[in-house]
Amino acid sequence: MAKNPETMPLVTLESVTKRYAAITALDGVDLNIHAGEAVCLAGENGSGKSTLIKVLVGVEQPSAGRVLFDGVPQTRLTPTTATSAGVQVIFQDFSLFPNLSVAENISMTAERATGTLMVRRARARARAAEVLARVGVDLDLDARVERLPVAHKQLVAICRALAADARLIIMDEPTTALTEREVARLLDLIRRLKADGVAVLFVSHKLAEVLEVCETVVVLRNGAKVAEGPAADFDSASLTRAMTGRDVASGPPTPLDAAAPPLLRVDGLCRAGAFEDVSLSLRAGEVLGVAGLLGSGRTTLAKALFGLARPDRGQVTLNGAAIPLGDPIAAAAAGIGYVPEDRLTEGLFLEQSIAHNIAVGRFDAHSHSGVLNLKNLWEEATVWLKRLSVKAPDPTAPVRSLSGGNQQRVVLARWMARKPRVLILNGPSVGVDVGSKAEIHGIMADLAAKGLGVIVISDDLPELLATCHRILVMKDGIITEEVSGGAGVTESELSHRLAS
Structure with a gap:
């Protein structure tokens, strides 16, 4: 009407x-x-x-x-x-x-x-x-x-x-x-x-x-x-x-260095009812996308790579060393990080401060003889807030008080502080505004430029095309094909491949 x-x-x-x-x-x-x-x-x-x-x-x-x-x-x-x-x-x-x-x-x-x-x-x-x-x-x-x-x-x-x-x-x-x-x-x-x-x-x-x-x-x-x-x-x-109030650039990712060494390898990973015979590889500096509709198995796969879901069989290796399956502590210690899709229930302690959320899992790096050095913790958090342009009054503010985009940056800061070699991002820009989305994509590109391997799980096709060097198409728990990111495929073509 x-x-x-x-x-x-x-x-x-x-x-x-x-x-x-x-x-x-x-x-x-x-x-x-x-x-x-x-x-x-x-x-x-x-x-x-x-x-x-x-x-x-x-x-x-x-x-x-x-x-x-x-x-x-x-x-x-x-x-x-x-x-x-x-x-x-x-x-x-x-x-x-x-x-x-x-x-x-x-x-x-x-x-x-x-x-x-x-x-x-x-x-x-x-x-x-x-x-x-x-x-x-x-x-x-x-x-x-x-x-x-x-x-x-x-x-x-x-x-x-x-x-x-x-x-x-x-x-x-x-x-x-x-x-x-x-x-x-x-x-x-x-x-x-x-x-x-x-x-x-x-x-x-x-x-x-x-x-x-x-x-x-x-x-x-x-x-x-x-x-x-x-x-x-x-x-x-x-x-x-x-x-x-500004032009937000959006374009294909920087081409991957042909000499980039292999980093992560997944062989024959299976979990009954979720995914079957998943094999993939990731090179240093590469952004690899996994595209799939809800129910395709993409999120369970992301959790399995980090150890939150235990596969029935298969192998995950990082720099040639096998990672124990179903063990997130071992995965994190080996250098794999995971940013969940639902940051509110899986990624953040909402009532805790920004600084505590960044340092969680690493409090030993800020303590001596069992005593937490709060000054050191606040200073580190301040560095990350500035580096990732987090709009927050100070590191002591509860993370609940931040916008969705700034909360996502806090989760990213937590893992960046651990200096991972592979970072798995499940829906990296879900629920964030267009400006924050572009800035998060910029952070992903910077991480890849420094040699990290990045895996992006998403049903946001423009996001995948703008950030990924390669995109794996996942349907009914199976990787059905691989397509080039950037200008290698259009959004409508990728959408058709997901739906067909």
Whole structure:
């Protein structure tokens, strides 16, 4: 449904400002969203996107300016009044009840809105079935949500919003954990929602998706709106420039030295139900990609190379020396590092300081006679913060306080401090903004230039093509082919090889 500029906007923000003490998170932001319109809210981490959403749904009150629904100013917006006005948010974790069924999750918000103390199961099932039919989705109403794949959980969250008569659905990074095929289905669903008059505020770091599904783009930087216009007026380069304030270079990796010696070798690695007969080699200074859809075995392979998953058979050698299988301590001691895909649950101690997160596993290097030298630990962390351009107040700040891109740099700093010979990066830029992504890619290139071997596991095809010398295609636990990175293959060709 095309936006009609003469109609009353569904949602209006007028000069909205939000201050936290001396910090201005939003600075005089104006925004209009019409029924049936998809608006992209773009910006790097820390640009003000999350704060704007919190204001829009009544979690935070603006310090200045006002919010209007259907032209009516909201004197004090609360989550309840926002929900009553049809504003629903789908967060990255979906905020579902894992122990409840699909039908119960879909109808929960709507049932609560009736004020009844008892849930009428027949009515709940009927409501859920109606919404699923509306969006053309077939899900088992009785299935427990915790057993659903990520893409189906997201559909349940969308249907829950529609069951509560959503007029504006805010989607926060909706495609982070989806495969390319699942992303295509989600974008089709968004188009159907727009045709049905539902507005969508789409927050994503994946610029191609944004430009494909949205009519309007609004860019925030440092809390202020710096660009706005029809999506057709933007491309990836101009949108990146608006988000970061600079041109972000992206190109093929530096050619690998033909004389680079072999570093890592994997022969006949097998793990039942995950991958079979995987053999690969990695040279010093090489960036090797492994491309595969979710369920291809790529993550289990990455964990097996680091010892977190024990293969049934096979061999891994580093500089000719065999690495014990299923032993991450031995792998780390031999010089293999691993940066997990889910840094929040697998890579960081969120309540601990940045310095402690960098030094973890190496505290003996900062202690004498069992006493930890905190000054030495802080000084080392400060060096890494500067070297990797981590935006943080100081090394004592909790790592939870950092943006996704800066958290990823902290995990990288931990392994770089150990001086590994091989670094395995599983989804190195998942959930980080475009500026941080380019900087992380730069770090990877610098590591390779210094002779490290880097293995990148990802379903982000442009990332693989921009950073890898070779790319292994993995399907159903099997390496099916090898392609050249850089200009050796196009994104569409690589995508076809993954899907075929």
